Amino acid sequence: MTVQGDRRKFRREGADQRKEALVRATLGLIAEEGVRGATVRAIAERAEVTQGLIRHYFSTKEDLVLAAYTQHMDALTEQTFAKAEGATPRARLAALVVASVTPPVADAASVALWAGFLTQVRQDARMQEVHARSYHGFRDRLEALIAEVLAQDGRAADSRDCRPLAIACNAVIDGLWLEGGALADAFEEGELAAIAVQSVGAILGMNLTGTEAQE
Amino acid sequence: MTVQGDRRKFRREGADQRKEALVRATLGLIAEEGVRGATVRAIAERAEVTQGLIRHYFSTKEDLVLAAYTQHMDALTEQTFAKAEGATPRARLAALVVASVTPPVADAASVALWAGFLTQVRQDARMQEVHARSYHGFRDRLEALIAEVLAQDGRAADSRDCRPLAIACNAVIDGLWLEGGALADAFEEGELAAIAVQSVGAILGMNLTGTEAQE
DNA sequence: AGGTTAATTATGCAAGCGTATAATTACGCG
DNA sequence: CGCGTAATTATACGCTTGCATAATTAACCT
Numbered sequence: 001m002t003v004q005g006d007r008r009k010f011r012r013e014g015a016d017q018r019k020e021a022l023v024r025a026t027l028g029l030i031a032e033e034g035v036r037g038a039t040v041r042a043i044a045e046r047a048e049v050t051q052g053l054i055r056h057y058f059s060t061k062e063d064l065v066l067a068a069y070t071q072h073m074d075a076l077t078e079q080t081f082a083k084a085e086g087a088t089p090r091a092r093l094a095a096l097v098v099a100s101v102t103p104p105v106a107d108a109a110s111v112a113l114w115a116g117f118l119t120q121v122r123q124d125a126r127m128q129e130v131h132a133r134s135y136h137g138f139r140d141r142l143e144a145l146i147a148e149v150l151a152q153d154g155r156a157a158d159s160r161d162c163r164p165l166a167i168a169c170n171a172v173i174d175g176l177w178l179e180g181g182a183l184a185d186a187f188e189e190g191e192l193a194a195i196a197v198q199s200v201g202a203i204l205g206m207n208l209t210g211t212e213a214q215e
Numbered sequence: 216m217t218v219q220g221d222r223r224k225f226r227r228e229g230a231d232q233r234k235e236a237l238v239r240a241t242l243g244l245i246a247e248e249g250v251r252g253a254t255v256r257a258i259a260e261r262a263e264v265t266q267g268l269i270r271h272y273f274s275t276k277e278d279l280v281l282a283a284y285t286q287h288m289d290a291l292t293e294q295t296f297a298k299a300e301g302a303t304p305r306a307r308l309a310a311l312v313v314a315s316v317t318p319p320v321a322d323a324a325s326v327a328l329w330a331g332f333l334t335q336v337r338q339d340a341r342m343q344e345v346h347a348r349s350y351h352g353f354r355d356r357l358e359a360l361i362a363e364v365l366a367q368d369g370r371a372a373d374s375r376d377c378r379p380l381a382i383a384c385n386a387v388i389d390g391l392w393l394e395g396g397a398l399a400d401a402f403e404e405g406e407l408a409a410i411a412v413q414s415v416g417a418i419l420g421m422n423l424t425g426t427e428a429q430e
Numbered sequence: 431a432g433g434t435t436a437a438t439t440a441t442g443c444a445a446g447c448g449t450a451t452a453a454t455t456a457c458g459c460g
Numbered sequence: 461c462g463c464g465t466a467a468t469t470a471t472a473c474g475c476t477t478g479c480a481t482a483a484t485t486a487a488c489c490t
Contacts, residue, residue: 033338034334034335034337034338035250035251035334036250036251036334108337111333112333112334112337115330115331115333115334116330116333116334118326118327118330118331118397119249119250119251119327119330119331120249121397122249122323122327123248123249131397131398132398132401135394135398135401136401164406164409164410164413167391167394167402167406167407167410168387168391168410168411168413168414168417170390170394171386171387171389171390171391171393171394171410171411171414172383172386172387172390172414173390174386174389174390174393174394175385175386175387175388175389175390175391175393176382176383176386176390178386178389178390178393179350179382179385179386179389182333182336182346183346183347183350186347186350186351187382191379191382192382194379195379195382195383195386196383196386198379198383199383199386199387199418202383202417202418202420203414203417203418205417
């Protein structure tokens with residue numbers, strides 16, 4: 001006869017759903033409150049479970065953070081390339097560039113998230129691995145797209161030539177992404193997108209402006 | 216008759232020196248261990264004082280962090296522009312660009328420091344102010360230099376034209392700075408510098424390569 | 431149905447955190 | 461030289477943190 005009706009009701013859920021909910025809660029908290037605010041208790045509360053459950057799915061908080069980081073970076077890359085559509089390589093590149101510096105890819109939360117993780121990247125080897133993989137994953141795809149664009153123009157698309165171009169284009173994109181996210185109200189609507197397209201075009205030695213919508 | 220010889224010996228120092236020592240300790244710790252590692256106790260230990268003293272000079276830890284952030288950002292800008300020397304505007308710009316993506320301005324510690332602070336920038340209005348002031352401070356000086364370079368070439372140096380160019384150049388610089396610091400071993404020695412000079416030149420529509428040393 | 435078990439909650443603990451306050455001591459000044 | 465005081469140390473408090481462990485319960489299986 002256990003009359004303890006004040007115990008919290010709950011529903012059992014699959015491991016994947018729970019893990020994802022916990023990851024989502026973690027990301028939301030880090031974005032809004034910073035890593036400092038993403039405590040085990042706060043994460044549990046936001047995911048509408050009790051803190052003990054976290055330990056049931058992630059043997060340590062580090063593991064949870066690693067999972068969250070991985071998902072965030074993958075989502076960021078995927079979100080960006082998903083918008084890189086168009087009839088010609090040039091149009092796809094322009095669309096990619098615009099998407100990179102426009103919400104939801106470029107916004108305060110994304111940047112805050114990324115910065116919040118960077119600290120742990122330096123200290124955790126697994127985080128470092130994810131970081132490197134994510135960076136190269138994005139840049140390699142960018143490099144491939146640049147090669148296509150150059151080929152279309154009949155220019156040499158040797159990897160020796162493309163690599164520095166990809167690094168440079170990636171840097172402009174990252175820089176603008178960063179500044180747009182960290183200092184949004186310093187720029188006008190669409191200003192960053194225009195600058196991004198213009199700059200990437202200049203680096204590649206071609207005019208990219210106006211190619212997003214047409215062609 | 217107070218026989219308590221185990222009390223720590225100390226030397227009195229001026230407020231400025233102590234404050235600076237505390238700031239330096241804070242920066243070192245955040246760079247090495249992350250914000251999490253920069254506890255009041257750890258800072259005090261590194262500065263070779265006891266934790267109580269921190270409260271004597273900074274009424275709250277937030278104040279200390281703000282002071283540290285201010286100093287770091289100012290030092291970064293100053294360090295960079297200090298190397299922007301040369302006979303012609305073009306040479307000065309090239310030197311500035313190279314300095315921006317080369318140690319000690321661009322290294323893991325600087326980037327880690329910057330990222331570590333970003334979290335607090337979003338939450339503290341005073342930090343935000345320093346952030347904005349620092350960003351614009353750098354960019355405005357960059358814009359002025361770009362205007363000089365364009366004028367030398369006999370091109371229009373209107374602020375309406377220069378602003379987007381400055382934003383773009385600043386973005387490449389920031390992007391490369393970031394990637395060089397966060398992923399140093401992904402690039403070869405001097406690779407980032409070469410790419411930076413090349414890209415800024417492309418954005419400005421001129422050849423900047425090889426202008427650092429000569430002219 | 432009813433027993434089994436894994437999912438979930440509840441509770442507790444030791445360590446570390448920032449901050450407050452009282453006790454000491456180095457050092458300048460008359 | 462000794463006195464005053466500001467600089468510094470010492471100690472403690474309340475809170476939060478990540479983690480561990482025991483108690484409970486929802487849902488599946490036969």
